[in-house]
Amino acid sequence: xxxxxxxxxxxxLTLLNTLNSAVSAQDIHMELRQRNQTTGLATVYRALEAxxxxxxxxxxxxxxxxxxxxxxxxxxxxxxCLNCGTSTPIDECPVQELESQLQQSNQFKVFYHSLEFFxxxxxxQTNS
Amino acid sequence: xxxxxxxxxxxxLTLLNTLNSAVSAQDIHMELRQRNQTTGLATVYRALEAxxxxxxxxxxxxxxxxxxxxxxxxxxxxxxCLNCGTSTPIDECPVQELESQLQQSNQFKVFYHSLEFFxxxxxxQTNS
DNA sequence: GTTATTGCAAACAATTTGCACCCAC
DNA sequence: GTGGGTGCAAATTGTTTGCAATAAC
Numbered sequence: 001x002x003x004x005x006x007x008x009x010x011x012x013l014t015l016l017n018t019l020n021s022a023v024s025a026q027d028i029h030m031e032l033r034q035r036n037q038t039t040g041l042a043t044v045y046r047a048l049e050a051x052x053x054x055x056x057x058x059x060x061x062x063x064x065x066x067x068x069x070x071x072x073x074x075x076x077x078x079x080x081c082l083n084c085g086t087s088t089p090i091d092e093c094p095v096q097e098l099e100s101q102l103q104q105s106n107q108f109k110v111f112y113h114s115l116e117f118f119x120x121x122x123x124x125q126t127n128s
Numbered sequence: 129x130x131x132x133x134x135x136x137x138x139x140x141l142t143l144l145n146t147l148n149s150a151v152s153a154q155d156i157h158m159e160l161r162q163r164n165q166t167t168g169l170a171t172v173y174r175a176l177e178a179x180x181x182x183x184x185x186x187x188x189x190x191x192x193x194x195x196x197x198x199x200x201x202x203x204x205x206x207x208x209c210l211n212c213g214t215s216t217p218i219d220e221c222p223v224q225e226l227e228s229q230l231q232q233s234n235q236f237k238v239f240y241h242s243l244e245f246f247x248x249x250x251x252x253q254t255n256s
Numbered sequence: 257g258t259t260a261t262t263g264c265a266a267a268c269a270a271t272t273t274g275c276a277c278c279c280a281c
Numbered sequence: 282g283t284g285g286g287t288g289c290a291a292a293t294t295g296t297t298t299g300c301a302a303t304a305a306c
Contacts, residue, residue: 052210117240195296262303268298271293274292277287
C-alpha cells in the first residue's frame with residue numbers, strides 16, 4: 001500500500017471525501033478551481049489513475065463513456081434507466097460472501113464491486 | 129415490445145447471436161463488412177441503440193469508454209483488473225431474487241443486470 | 257409518393273500524451 | 282542539480298449528428 005501521495009492526489013482525495021456523491025474528473029477539476037486549488041485537468045486524470053490503482057477510489061463508467069469517481073466503500077449499486085440514463089442508488093447487496101470466495105479461488109485482490117440493474121424507469125416505459 | 133426491425137437491426141442482432149463473446153460497435157461494423165453486409169458505422173450505432181431500448185441487447189461500458197454489446201441473457205459478470213484491464217467472466221450470481229424485488233418496489237422494468245468485481249489480478253499485484 | 261433508414265463526413269466529448277517548466281529533495 | 286510532478290495544448294478514440302441519397306411500404 002502506497003502512502004506517498006503527490007499534492008494533486010491529496011487534493012483530489014480530500015475533495016472526494018468531502019463530497020457525498022460520485023463525480024466526474026471534470027467536476028473535480030472545476031470544483032478544485034472554485035476552492036482555489038486550481039489543478040490541470042490532465043493532472044486530475046493522472047491523480048485519479050494513481051488513486052484507483054492503490055484502491056483508494058472506485059470508478060464507475062457510464063454508458064456515455066464518462067467515468068464517475070468515489071472514495072472506496074461508498075455505495076456502488078444502481079438501478080439505471082437505459083433510455084434517460086437516470087441512476088438510482090440501491091442499498092441491498094447480497095454479494096459479500098461471493099467476494100471473499102473469489103479473492104481466494106482467483107488470486108485476485110478485490111478492491112470493490114459494482115452491481116447494476118439496467119432497464120427502463122417508470123416514466124420511460126410510458127414514453128416508449 | 130417492438131417487433132418491426134430495420135434491415136440493419138436484423139443484421140446486427142443476427143451477428144451478435146452468432147458470436148460467442150461481447151463485441152464493440154466497431155467490431156460489429158468490421159465483421160459485417162467481412163460478411164458482405166457492409167453497414168455504415170453510424171448505422172450500427174443507431175441499430176444498437178434501438179436494440180438496447182427494446183431489451184434485445186445488453187451493454188457493458190469498459191473503463192476506457194468503449195462499450196461492448198451482447199445479446200441479452202448471456203453472462204454479464206466479471207472480475208476486472210484495474211491495471212491491465214483483463215476481464216474474467218464469473219458464473220456465480222446471487223442476485224436473482226433481489227432483481228424481481230426491485231422491479232416491484234421501483235416500478236422499474238429490469239432487462240438485465242451486471243455484477244463486476246474490481247481490483248488487481250495475480251500478475252498485476254506482483255508488478256505494482 | 258411519402259416516410260423512415262442509411263451512409264458519409266464533420267462535429268463532439270472525454271481522456272491521454274508530448275513536452276517544457278517547476279518544485280522538492 | 283536531478284527526477285518526479287504539473288500544466289497546457291495537441292492528439293486520440295469512441296460515439297453522435299447533419300444532411301443528402303436511398304429504400305421501404
